[in-house]
Amino acid sequence: MSAAETDLPALLGRLRTAAGPPQVLTDADLRASHETDWTRRWHGEAVAVVRPAATEAVAAVVAACREAGAAVIPQGGNTGLVGGSVPRAVAARRQVVVSLTRMGDVEPIDPVAGEVTVAAGVTLGALQAQLRGSGYAFGVDLGARDSATIGGMIATNAGGTQAFRHGPMRAQLIGVEAVLADGSVVRRLPGLLKDNTGYHLPSLLAGSEGTLAVVTRARLRLVPHLPRRAVALVAVDGPDEAVELAGNVRRQLPNLLAAELFFEDGLTLVLHHAGGQRPFADAHPAYLLAEVEGREDPTAELAGAIEAAGPLVRDAVLAGDDAGRARLWRLRERHTESVNAEGIPHKLDVAVPVRRLGAFARAVRQTIAEVAPAARTFLYGHVLDGNLHVNVLGPPPDDDDVDAAVLGLAIEMGGTVSAEHGIGVAKVGWLKANRGAADVAAMRAIKDALDPDGILNPGVLFG
Amino acid sequence: MSAAETDLPALLGRLRTAAGPPQVLTDADLRASHETDWTRRWHGEAVAVVRPAATEAVAAVVAACREAGAAVIPQGGNTGLVGGSVPRAVAARRQVVVSLTRMGDVEPIDPVAGEVTVAAGVTLGALQAQLRGSGYAFGVDLGARDSATIGGMIATNAGGTQAFRHGPMRAQLIGVEAVLADGSVVRRLPGLLKDNTGYHLPSLLAGSEGTLAVVTRARLRLVPHLPRRAVALVAVDGPDEAVELAGNVRRQLPNLLAAELFFEDGLTLVLHHAGGQRPFADAHPAYLLAEVEGREDPTAELAGAIEAAGPLVRDAVLAGDDAGRARLWRLRERHTESVNAEGIPHKLDVAVPVRRLGAFARAVRQTIAEVAPAARTFLYGHVLDGNLHVNVLGPPPDDDDVDAAVLGLAIEMGGTVSAEHGIGVAKVGWLKANRGAADVAAMRAIKDALDPDGILNPGVLFG
Numbered sequence: 049m050s051a052a053e054t055d056l057p058a059l060l061g062r063l064r065t066a067a068g069p070p071q072v073l074t075d076a077d078l079r080a081s082h083e084t085d086w087t088r089r090w091h092g093e094a095v096a097v098v099r100p101a102a103t104e105a106v107a108a109v110v111a112a113c114r115e116a117g118a119a120v121i122p123q124g125g126n127t128g129l130v131g132g133s134v135p136r137a138v139a140a141r142r143q144v145v146v147s148l149t150r151m152g153d154v155e156p157i158d159p160v161a162g163e164v165t166v167a168a169g170v171t172l173g174a175l176q177a178q179l180r181g182s183g184y185a186f187g188v189d190l191g192a193r194d195s196a197t198i199g200g201m202i203a204t205n206a207g208g209t210q211a212f213r214h215g216p217m218r219a220q221l222i223g224v225e226a227v228l229a230d231g232s233v234v235r236r237l238p239g240l241l242k243d244n245t246g247y248h249l250p251s252l253l254a255g256s257e258g259t260l261a262v263v264t265r266a267r268l269r270l271v272p273h274l275p276r277r278a279v280a281l282v283a284v285d286g287p288d289e290a291v292e293l294a295g296n297v298r299r300q301l302p303n304l305l306a307a308e309l310f311f312e313d314g315l316t317l318v319l320h321h322a323g324g325q326r327p328f329a330d331a332h333p334a335y336l337l338a339e340v341e342g343r344e345d346p347t348a349e350l351a352g353a354i355e356a357a358g359p360l361v362r363d364a365v366l367a368g369d370d371a372g373r374a375r376l377w378r379l380r381e382r383h384t385e386s387v388n389a390e391g392i393p394h395k396l397d398v399a400v401p402v403r404r405l406g407a408f409a410r411a412v413r414q415t416i417a418e419v420a421p422a423a424r425t426f427l428y429g430h431v432l433d434g435n436l437h438v439n440v441l442g443p444p445p446d447d448d449d450v451d452a453a454v455l456g457l458a459i460e461m462g463g464t465v466s467a468e469h470g471i472g473v474a475k476v477g478w479l480k481a482n483r484g485a486a487d488v489a490a491m492r493a494i495k496d497a498l499d500p501d502g503i504l505n506p507g508v509l510f511g
Numbered sequence: 512m513s514a515a516e517t518d519l520p521a522l523l524g525r526l527r528t529a530a531g532p533p534q535v536l537t538d539a540d541l542r543a544s545h546e547t548d549w550t551r552r553w554h555g556e557a558v559a560v561v562r563p564a565a566t567e568a569v570a571a572v573v574a575a576c577r578e579a580g581a582a583v584i585p586q587g588g589n590t591g592l593v594g595g596s597v598p599r600a601v602a603a604r605r606q607v608v609v610s611l612t613r614m615g616d617v618e619p620i621d622p623v624a625g626e627v628t629v630a631a632g633v634t635l636g637a638l639q640a641q642l643r644g645s646g647y648a649f650g651v652d653l654g655a656r657d658s659a660t661i662g663g664m665i666a667t668n669a670g671g672t673q674a675f676r677h678g679p680m681r682a683q684l685i686g687v688e689a690v691l692a693d694g695s696v697v698r699r700l701p702g703l704l705k706d707n708t709g710y711h712l713p714s715l716l717a718g719s720e721g722t723l724a725v726v727t728r729a730r731l732r733l734v735p736h737l738p739r740r741a742v743a744l745v746a747v748d749g750p751d752e753a754v755e756l757a758g759n760v761r762r763q764l765p766n767l768l769a770a771e772l773f774f775e776d777g778l779t780l781v782l783h784h785a786g787g788q789r790p791f792a793d794a795h796p797a798y799l800l801a802e803v804e805g806r807e808d809p810t811a812e813l814a815g816a817i818e819a820a821g822p823l824v825r826d827a828v829l830a831g832d833d834a835g836r837a838r839l840w841r842l843r844e845r846h847t848e849s850v851n852a853e854g855i856p857h858k859l860d861v862a863v864p865v866r867r868l869g870a871f872a873r874a875v876r877q878t879i880a881e882v883a884p885a886a887r888t889f890l891y892g893h894v895l896d897g898n899l900h901v902n903v904l905g906p907p908p909d910d911d912d913v914d915a916a917v918l919g920l921a922i923e924m925g926g927t928v929s930a931e932h933g934i935g936v937a938k939v940g941w942l943k944a945n946r947g948a949a950d951v952a953a954m955r956a957i958k959d960a961l962d963p964d965g966i967l968n969p970g971v972l973f974g
Contacts, residue, residue: 160758161865161897183762207705216704218711219682232949238925239864241679242670242896244718244933245945246972247954248681251714255707272765295623299646300806302735343763401702402624433705434624462701470707482708486695490961491710497960498953509709 056095056142059116063098063144066108071150073097082145085134086127090473092135094121094145101150103225103233103264109146110262110503111231118142119506120229122258124149124200125171127192129397130472132257133200136507146262148199154178162270163222163239168199168263175268184270187214191381199263205255207468209306212298212432214271218254223267226253228260229499237267252494257470258505260498274303278347279339279373280354283332283363287431288406290336293360294431295402297338300353303346306339308380309405309436310428314387317426318379321386327379328363336431337380339373383428387439393426394445396438396454400463405434408461412454416440419453435467455482476511519558519605522579526561526607529571534613536560545608548597549590553936555598557584557608564613566688566696566727572609573725573966574694581605582969583692585721587612587663588634590655592860593935595720596663599970609725611662617641625733626685626702631662631726638731647733650677654844662726668718670931672769675761675895677734681717686730689716691723692962700730715957720933721968723961737766741810742802742836743817746795746826750894751869753799756823757894758865760801763816766809769802771843772868772899773891777850780889781842784849790842791826799894800843802836846891850902853887857908859901859917863926868897871924875917879903882916898930918945939974 063072073079074096084091095118100106113120123133123145135143151167154175158164162184166175172193175186190196190208200206202224207216214220225235226249234249253261284290287309294307311334319326327335338354340346347368354364367373387393400408409427416425423442429435443450455465455478465478480488492510495502526535536542537559547554558581563569576583586596586608598606614630617638621627625647629638635656638649653659653671663669665687670679677683688698689712697712716724747753750772757770774797782789790798801817803809810831817827830836850856863871872890879888886905892898906913918928918941928934928941943951955973959965 158864158866159762160754161895162758162761205707205711207707211705215682218714219678228949228953232952234949234953235947236950240862240897240927240930241865242674242862242893242898242930243927244668244670244929244931245927245938245942246718246720246934246951247723247957248668248714248718249950249953251681251717252710252957254714255709255711257709260710272762274765291623295625298625299622299735302737399703399705401621402704403621430705432624434703435705464703464706464708466707467703467705468707471709475708479708484698486691486697487699487712488709489695490691490697490712493960494710494715494957497956 059112059118060096062112063096063109066112067098067100067105071099082123082126082147083134085131087129090131090134092137092139092143094135094143097145097147099147099150106146106262106264107227107231107233110227110229113144114229114231114501114503118144118503120262120504121145122203122262122505123147124168124197125192125195127196128200128204128472129469130474132470132472132505132508136473148197151264157182157184158239161239163267164270165237165265165267166198167265168197170198172196172198172201179270183273185273186268187220187271188217198266202254202263202266203256203258204470207433209308209430211430213305218251220269221250221254221266222269224250224253224263225265226261226263229501229504237265239267257472257508259495259509260504274341274343276342276345277339277373278345278350278366278368279337279376280350280364280366281327281376281379282336282338282354282361283328284334284336284360285362286333286406287409289360290334290431291402291405293336293357294338296357297353298432301340301349303341304338305341306337307431308337309431310335310380310383314383314426314428315379317386318382321389322378322382324378327365327376332362337376380428383426387426387441391441392445394440394443394450396451397467397469398438398454398458398463398465399433399435399467400458400461402432402434404461405431405436409436412438412457415453415457416450419449423450433467471509473507476509479509522575522581523559525575526559526572529575530561530563530568534562545586545589545610546597548594550592553594553597555600555602555606557598557606560608560610562610562613566690569609569725569727570690570694570696573690573692576607577692577694577964577966581607581966583725583967584608585666585725585968586610587631587660588655588658590659591663591667591935592932593937595933595935595968595971599936611660614727620645620647621702624702626730627733628700628728628730629661630728631660633661635659635661635664642733646736648736649731650683650734651680661729665717665726665729666719666721667933670896672771672893674893676768681714683732684713684717684729685732687713687716687726688728689724689726692964692967700728702730720935720971722958722972723967737804737806739806739808740802740804740836741808741813741829741831742800742839743813743827743829744790744839744842745799745801745817745824746791747797747799747823748825749796749869750872752823753797753894754865754868756799756820757801759820760816761895764803764812766804767801768804769800770894771800772894773798773843773846777846777889777891778842780849781845784852785841785845787841790828795825800839843891846889850889850904854904855908857903857906857913859914860930860932861901861917861921861926861928862896862898862930863921863924865895865897867924868894868899872899875901875920878916878920879913882912886913896930934972936970939972942972
């Protein structure tokens with residue numbers, strides 16, 4: 049340990065100079081909410097939580113940490129699910145949480161370009177509120193909208209229900225401002241949709257999970273807000289039919305906004321825990337929830353597209369009014385809480401190529417049954433992303449066999465061990481198996497080049 | 512010079528082993544078309560042009576070049592405009608052109624996912640032909656479609672007329688296969704729209720101009736094909752009005768596919784050289800060409816959107832039939848050849864934030880008039896990308912003053928010295944002024960990490 053590393057008061061002094069003394073939290077009580085993630089699975093101790101309010105302050109904080117040999121743990125809304133936003137439980141060096149939540153500016157919307165510049169700490173919900181009435185919307189939406197910050201959503205390349213339509217966060221990024229490990233600031237924010245002047249750093253930072261830079265500000269693409277919506281819930285024979293139907297509907301209705309899948313066992317569980325009426329007189333193997341938006345009421349064209357699918361459809365119900373749409377959506381959205389009400393599930397977030405989604409859904413149930421015969425498996429997800437959330441009740445939390453079986457199957461079928469949540473610290477052991485040695489070596493080379501001292505979120509991604 | 516570098520026969524032997532003897536072109540006649548770009552401004556000599564037909568062969572070629580200390584010049588359709596696809600005129604080491612045009616596979620379209628995997632040498636035109644009748648289209652289109660290859664379009668992050676709608680090439684990339692400088696192959700092609708397992712190499716390679724890897728294959732996102740189109744040509748008071756009108760139309764009609772700007776002097780020149788009728792009885796300062804697509808005929812809704820713009824519109828003409836649309840489009844598309852018919856223009860490809868397009872268009876004429884009072888300036892471009900093609904007739908080809916004035920103005924107004932064409936060797940001197948020292952240092956660190964010997968397209972981007 050070098051002299052610099054031992055001198056904690058000097059580090060804290062520099063952090064106070066950088067961010068202002070009241071913004072350097074060292075009391076255990078004040079640090080606590082920043083040191084444990086919201087799943088309560090991940091926890092570690094920081095020497096301080098620093099809350100800078102300006103880019104220059106972030107840069108000074110990063111520079112101070114680098115010189116002191118301390119790790120920087122960037123943190124947004126701390127809604128991540130893979131342990132990437134809190135200090136490591138075991139760390140080789142001091143850890144400083146850099147919380148970006150005080151960076152909350154939303155600049156005026158640019159109505160001609162359809163773009164907006166926001167600071168990293170702005171929550172998705174705050175951005176959505178700002179956009180109301182502007183004629184624009186943001187292309188990514190997700191459940192944690194009131195806590196998740198734009199900076200964190202960039203770092204984790206958030207996906208959500210509309211990814212097949214508008215792409216994930218990476219696709220919304222026109223520019224970023226970010227602090228690199230050496231304290232320098234990369235910045236390209238004017239809003240240039242076409243800009244072929246070398247490597248596109250925003251795309252590289254999206255999904256880098258805080259290992260390459262601390263994102264401080266972003267220029268975001270907006271999408272036209274289409275005010276009218278219609279939802280259909282369609283009963284089908286199984287996941288293959290759901291995939292085929294969703295593909296058909298999208299080809300006919302480019303304004304398809306969501307295509308969500310769930311199964312009879314999940315529906316039964318939701319009705320048991322969350323109440324409500326069965327949507328159909330009979331039970332069916334699987335259900336596709338499709339939402340379409342439009343400038344005019346799209347109910348009739350959604351009905352037409354479903355009717356055109358003929359024998360793929362066992363039964364269907366449509367809703368064009370707000371209450372009816374909400375009633376159908378809750379059958380899908382209440383899955384998480386209903387599963388949680390039964391016990392602590394193993395939650396896996398995998399994707400496979402869309403054309404293999406049905407085969408995966410069948411195979412994964414069988415694989416889990418072999419590993420844990422008493423387990424109960426609930427599947428739901430985003431059809432057109434090939435993204436299934438696999439929830440397994442029964443095996444104790446520290447049992448790795450089910451997780452390994454599910455993730456191994458996803459890889460075997462050409463899929464990913466993390467569709468949305470990221471690698472974090474939770475899936476570090478799966479990175480090479482999933483991406484291959486050449487990809488990981490290239491990633492590692494980039495990491496070492498941009499952060500030679502390894503101070504940015506060490507332990508995440510590469511372990 | 513090391514022994515390896517002097518041993519040309521050994522290098523050629525290894526290249527022949529890698530690609531097959533007939534695919535290693537060393538005769539000057541056979542090399543010629545690969546050594547000069549199509550603008551005839553850039554030329555250099557290669558010891559060989561190698562034409563591998565498989566990824567493994569590309570990897571073996573790159574490995575051979577690395578061991579021999581030779582430079583790899585990746586080449587697609589050789590339609591680039593900044594000298595990045597041909598050997599350097601002055602080079603510190605031997606240069607080998609690696610032409611990817613024999614890699615021409617298009618895999619079957621995945622109709623459910625709306626994706627297709629293609630080899631790097633497939634031309635855009637061949638891909639478009641393959642998509643006909645599939646219900647899908649490709650989101651990038653450009654004039655050089657019958658020569659430009661997908662690999663080259665990735666390397667240069669091609670933009671074109673629809674970038675504001677579907678994004679540039681980077682936004683179409685779901686996965687790539689590429690050969691790195693060490694001969695290893697990165698590959699992630701199954702088609703995963705959501706895949707948060709670390710850094711997204713496809714986005715990094717898009718626009719890297721052959722300096723980080725040789726792209727061999729790509730998984731591409733497709734967009735729904737909407738069969739009906741309508742075009743309007745609208746006369747307006749100037750570029751500010753064109754921007755405002757285009758923004759209005761887009762907010763009302765999300766299926767707006769093109770919003771092209773030109774001016775009265777350009778129209779007059781096109782009518783003079785290419786013939787045809789004036790679209791309006793009167794001359795007007797500027798013209799906006801707007802194209803909308805739809806499942807049904809969008810002519811009426813386009814007419815409605817233009818009518819709603821009220822006083823922004825001085826005059827307008829619409830066309831819903833093929834012949835009428837072509838007649839209006841040629842007024843925009845014939846600009847390039849009409850300018851060329853008057854002399855050899857200085858051609859600059861800049862973008863500014865859309866909201867500043869009007870101010871830039873006015874300022875650039877004045878700036879050029881100050882530097883070269885006798886010059887004639889023609890402007891046209893893509894309104895919603897903020898992308899203007901600046902064509903200057905008069906100053907001799909080797910006169911740098913006009914270029915410097917135009918590019919300097921673009922930077923001053925928060926813009927880019929290269930909207931579409933890239934940096935290549937042509938704009939190396941402008942990179943740092945445009946991107947800033949921190950951005951360029953980060954780019955350079957990535958380059959050195961992935962290509963420590965600097966064998967991939969040396970001289971491009973960084974000089």
